[in-house]
Amino acid sequence: MNPALIVLLILISLGLFFAVWCFIEPHFLEVSRINLRTSRGKEGSFTKLGKGPEIQGKADVRLFFFSDIHAEMCYISPERLLGEILKAHKEDAIEAVIFGGDISTSPKKAYKGIEYLSRISKGLKELGIPFYGVTGNHDLEIGASDIERCGFTNLEGQIITLKNVRGKDIVLTGADDSGRYNRVWIEPPHVDQDRINILTIHDPDAIVHIMEKPDFMLSGHLHGGQLKLPFKLVFRLLRSDELPMNGILEGVFEYGRTGMFISRGLGCGTLPIRFLSVPEASIVSIYLENEEDTSND
Numbered sequence: 001m002n003p004a005l006i007v008l009l010i011l012i013s014l015g016l017f018f019a020v021w022c023f024i025e026p027h028f029l030e031v032s033r034i035n036l037r038t039s040r041g042k043e044g045s046f047t048k049l050g051k052g053p054e055i056q057g058k059a060d061v062r063l064f065f066f067s068d069i070h071a072e073m074c075y076i077s078p079e080r081l082l083g084e085i086l087k088a089h090k091e092d093a094i095e096a097v098i099f100g101g102d103i104s105t106s107p108k109k110a111y112k113g114i115e116y117l118s119r120i121s122k123g124l125k126e127l128g129i130p131f132y133g134v135t136g137n138h139d140l141e142i143g144a145s146d147i148e149r150c151g152f153t154n155l156e157g158q159i160i161t162l163k164n165v166r167g168k169d170i171v172l173t174g175a176d177d178s179g180r181y182n183r184v185w186i187e188p189p190h191v192d193q194d195r196i197n198i199l200t201i202h203d204p205d206a207i208v209h210i211m212e213k214p215d216f217m218l219s220g221h222l223h224g225g226q227l228k229l230p231f232k233l234v235f236r237l238l239r240s241d242e243l244p245m246n247g248i249l250e251g252v253f254e255y256g257r258t259g260m261f262i263s264r265g266l267g268c269g270t271l272p273i274r275f276l277s278v279p280e281a282s283i284v285s286i287y288l289e290n291e292e293d294t295s296n297d
């Protein structure tokens with residue numbers, strides 16, 4: 001056979017495999033185990049830590065975090081997600097479930113996201129696990145009463161004390177997203193320094209812009225790139241996010257004094273496809289350091 005024809009057939013086969021795979025991948029789910037510890041990072045610089053440092057022993061706070069359901073293009077059912085939360089909770093108590101925003105891609109399909117999250121909320125009530133969340137850039141046109149129907153407590157502007165560890169209050173705070181265009185960075189509420197602040201904010205770019213950096217931050221929004229193409233093509237051509245241009249796309253990072261996690265999210269935005277960016281929900285274990293641990297550095 002003509003070598004050129006063989007090359008052409010191989011290229012067509014690879015293209016077909018790529019196209020089919022892109023539609024299959026959104027049906028998978030990785031429940032990642034994420035470790036966050038008090039950051040020792042330098043002011044203004046990012047350190048990549050994969051899924052976080054290896055840490056032995058019991059976490060000080062154990063959360064379940066999921067983001068970006070985009071319910072009209074989410075192939076992980078609420079029942080499947082609840083099953084994973086229950087499994088994690090049986091292993092060791094989950095102290096809160098947190099949603100990181102983007103209920104639906106289109107406001108016209110918001111009812112699907114509201115239904116999704118209210119099913120999660122109902123399941124969590126039965127398990128006795130509190131449910132918190134923030135809204136994302138796609139949720140701006142969803143009314144407050146519809147957000148309420150989702151069943152999570154909106155963290156926007158709130159300081160909610162989750163527990164007290166070794167004399168320190170651990171608090172949850174949040175800020176909603178200001179929208180898809182002409183973004184304004186909403187400053188989260190001020191938290192006194194003697195409290196440990198876990199901030200949920202949809203867009204991780206916020207860490208560079210907000211004035212008061214939290215101890216920990218949970219985010220989504222980037223979908224792990226959704227289609228991981230070479231040369232950051234998706235971000236160069238279609239998006240204006242800042243962190244991906246610096247190689248910050250998903251996983252655990254330290255930025256100054258903040259330990260942060262960026263989830264790949266569950267659903268798909270715009271098109272129902274993913275490539276090398278499997279949907280993700282996460283068991284987030286947070287470890288606080290003793291004063292002695294940090295003074296030795």
Ligand SMILES: [Fe+2]
Pocket residue numbers: 068070102136221222223265269
């Ligand atoms: Fe999203």
